[in-house]
Amino acid sequence: MAARVSIQTQDFNLADEIAALxxxxxxxxxxxxxxxxxxxxYEGNNGPPVLSMELEHYPGMTEKAIEAxxxxxxxxxNIYAARLVHRVGLLAPCDQIVMVAVTSAHRxxxxxxxxFLMDYLKTQAPFxxxxxxxxxxxxxxxRAADDAALAKWGIASRNS
Numbered sequence: 001m002a003a004r005v006s007i008q009t010q011d012f013n014l015a016d017e018i019a020a021l022x023x024x025x026x027x028x029x030x031x032x033x034x035x036x037x038x039x040x041x042y043e044g045n046n047g048p049p050v051l052s053m054e055l056e057h058y059p060g061m062t063e064k065a066i067e068a069x070x071x072x073x074x075x076x077x078n079i080y081a082a083r084l085v086h087r088v089g090l091l092a093p094c095d096q097i098v099m100v101a102v103t104s105a106h107r108x109x110x111x112x113x114x115x116f117l118m119d120y121l122k123t124q125a126p127f128x129x130x131x132x133x134x135x136x137x138x139x140x141x142x143r144a145a146d147d148a149a150l151a152k153w154g155i156a157s158r159n160s
Contacts, residue, residue: 002017002020002021002083004066004067004070004081004082004083004084005063005066005067005070005083005084005085005086006083006084006085006086007057007059007062007063007085007086007087007088008085008086008087008088009087009088009089010087011087011095011096012085012087012096012099014033014035014099014101017033017083017085017099017101018031018033018101020083021081021082021083021101021103022081022103025080025081025103027080027105028080028103028104028105029104029105029106029107030103030104030105030106030107030109030110031101031102031103031110032101032102032104032107032110032111032113032114033099033100033101033102033114034098034099034100034101034114034115034118035096035098035099036096036097036098036099036118037094037095037096037097038050038052038053038091038092038093038094038095038097039093040092040093040094047133048133048134048135049093049133049134050093050131050132050133051093051132051133051134052090052091052092052093052131052132053090053091053092053097053129053130053131053132053140054089054090054091054129054130054132055086055087055088055089055091055097055127055128055129055130056088056127056128056130057086057088057126057127057128058126061126062086062125062126062127065124065125065126066084066086066121066125069084069117069120069121069124069125070082070084070117072116072120073102073113073116073117073120076113076116076153077102077104077109077112077113077116078104078105078109079102079103079104079109079110079113080103080104080105081102081103082100082101082102082103082113082117083099083100083101083102084098084099084100084101084117084121085098085099086098086099086121086125086127088127098118098121100114100117100118100121101114102114102117116153119146119149119150119152119153120150120153120155122142122146122149122150123142123146123147123149123150123157124150124157142157
């Protein structure tokens with residue numbers, strides 16, 4: 001079985017990731033996945049267009065934090081497996097940036113665990129994002145909406 005967490009510069013293939021996650025597990029009745037991409041235009045990000053995004057992390061520390069998130073998802077939901085891929089380095093608009101996939105017997109558990117992992121990831125994982133816009137480069141701060149999404153799981157954000 002593949003590692004539960006991969007931090008990488010190269011792109012990923014969702015179909016390949018899901019196939020590896022559920023391979024030979026006959027218990028799986030549901031797979032839920034989420035793929036996030038880099039937004040580039042004015043629409044959706046309420047600011048200047050993003051020309052590129054650069055992501056940084058602390059190797060070892062980031063993987064350990066995400067492993068703990070997956071452990072928490074296993075404790076909260078009846079899931080079989082989870083896989084999280086997050087890209088780092090220089091990314092362009094429309095590039096895939098993150099993938100979360102979860103398997104379970106039934107869709108409800110997979111949906112909830114996938115959403116939980118994304119909400120947790122957006123606020124608690126040690127990544128730093130810098131956007132390049134026509135006005136110059138700027139670091140991306142945590143958003144209040146992301147903190148609110150995490151709060152619905154009963155977890156207070158460390159960003160507030």
